[in-house]
Amino acid sequence: MxxxxxxxxxxxxxxxxxxxxYYAFVDFNGFDPNPPWIWVANFTELAxxxxxxxxxxxxxxxxxxxxxxxxxxxxxxAMLVWNVRRGNVFYRIAFFLPFVLPQVAVGVVWxxxxxxxxxxxxxxxxxxxLGSLAKGWLGDPDTALYAVxxxxxxxxxxxxxxxxxxxxxxxxxxLVDAARLDGANGFQRLIHIVIPQIMPVxxxxxxxxxLGGFSVFDIIFVMTGGGPAGATEVLGTYxxxxxxxLNRISYGTTLALVITVISVPFAVxxxxxxxxxxxxxxxx
Numbered sequence: 001m002x003x004x005x006x007x008x009x010x011x012x013x014x015x016x017x018x019x020x021x022y023y024a025f026v027d028f029n030g031f032d033p034n035p036p037w038i039w040v041a042n043f044t045e046l047a048x049x050x051x052x053x054x055x056x057x058x059x060x061x062x063x064x065x066x067x068x069x070x071x072x073x074x075x076x077x078a079m080l081v082w083n084v085r086r087g088n089v090f091y092r093i094a095f096f097l098p099f100v101l102p103q104v105a106v107g108v109v110w111x112x113x114x115x116x117x118x119x120x121x122x123x124x125x126x127x128x129x130l131g132s133l134a135k136g137w138l139g140d141p142d143t144a145l146y147a148v149x150x151x152x153x154x155x156x157x158x159x160x161x162x163x164x165x166x167x168x169x170x171x172x173x174x175l176v177d178a179a180r181l182d183g184a185n186g187f188q189r190l191i192h193i194v195i196p197q198i199m200p201v202x203x204x205x206x207x208x209x210x211l212g213g214f215s216v217f218d219i220i221f222v223m224t225g226g227g228p229a230g231a232t233e234v235l236g237t238y239x240x241x242x243x244x245x246l247n248r249i250s251y252g253t254t255l256a257l258v259i260t261v262i263s264v265p266f267a268v269x270x271x272x273x274x275x276x277x278x279x280x281x282x283x284x
Contacts (some may be wrong), residue, residue, distance in 0.1 A: 015016045023253040030249045042254040052255070054230060055238045058145055062234060064212030065146075070209055071176040071202075074160025079190065082168050083163075091164065096158040103155070107222030114138050138224055141231035147221050148232055152216070162207055167201040168194070186257050198276045207270040214263035 007127045024042055028035040046052055081091050098106065115122045116136035169196055179189045195202060217236035220226060224239040225239065226233035233257055243252025 008043055014284040020253050020257055023250045024025070025251055025256055028249045029247050031247075035250070038250075042251055045251065046258065047207050051233070051234070051238060055233045055235050057232045058077055058232065059213065059216070062149060062152075062216055063144060063210060064154075065149055065211045066152055066216070067206060067209045069149075070160045071205060072099065073153070073157050074205075075164050077157070077161045078164035078168055079194075081165060087210060092162055092229055097162045098155045099158040104222050105216040107219050110154075111138065111223050114147055139228055141229050144224055144228060144231045148220055149222065152219050154214070155219070156209060160209070163201060163205055167198040171197050179231070200277045203270055203274040203277070207267060207274070210270070211267055214266075 023035075025037060025039055026035040027038045027041075062094075070139065077095060077101060081088065084091065112118075114137040116122060116134070121137065122131075122134035125131055135143065137143050175193050175197075176189055179193050184192070216234055217240065220232050220234060220237050221240065224232040226237040236259065239252045239259070240256035241252075242248045242255060
């Protein structure tokens with residue numbers, strides 16, 4: 001019964017992974033059928049490449065802000081809608097809609113919003129008397145990464161909101177009411193009563209958003225392509241440009257393997273922690 005699943009895993013996961021490992025130890029340019037072996041030269045070059053470290057720093061910024069912001073905003077919205085009965089379905093659809101839109105479409109539309117001369121953002125700033133803040137958001141190295149991050153957060157918050165709202169349905173309200181009678185304020189009830197009961201779901205959402213920070217590519221590629229001047233370059237876009245624009249297939253593959261090696265331990269650790277808490281009966 002497991003044979004079809006094992007076959008799919010072998011064909012679509014194990015074989016491509018083995019192929020990627022092979023390319024990491026050769027110098028393949030996309031044309032040579034017998035690329036020469038260079039062993040760890042790709043890894044050595046990667047460790048000494050300043051562009052890799054700059055891209056990694058951008059990944060770290062993306063992971064920190066791109067993980068924390070959707071969770072904080074999504075949980076806050078879920079708490080606001082938690083006890084709302086009228087219009088509940090409307091709120092869920094409205095907040096979730098950006099998440100189901102294609103990332104390419106989201107990037108293109110937000111690129112128009114950030115456009116310096118006719119973009120909605122600058123026009124709104126000028127309309128409210130803040131025209132001095134208007135700028136080319138995607139063309140300024142100081143703001144480009146955060147502008148793209150804002151787009152990604154907008155597109156992710158809906159997913160986090162819906163997951164947290166579903167988890168809140170199973171929170172024991174007797175404990176919440178008891179804490180309220182004991183004088184606990186809203187923040188204290190959230191930290192000590194609500195979050196411990198939805199902790200496995202909280203960790204699941206954190207894992208998904210965190211891994212998205214390691215593997216982010218499409219939204220940056222569509223909006224900036226890694227520019228300007230590498231200000232939005234991350235490991236994913238740098239691997240793509242190395243492999244398919246510079247024809248350095250092996251070097252790009254090595255970068256992709258490094259992304260995997262970095263992200264997998266986080267995923268395994270978070271998954272084990274989530275299972276542990278679920279078995280202890282802490283979850284919703």
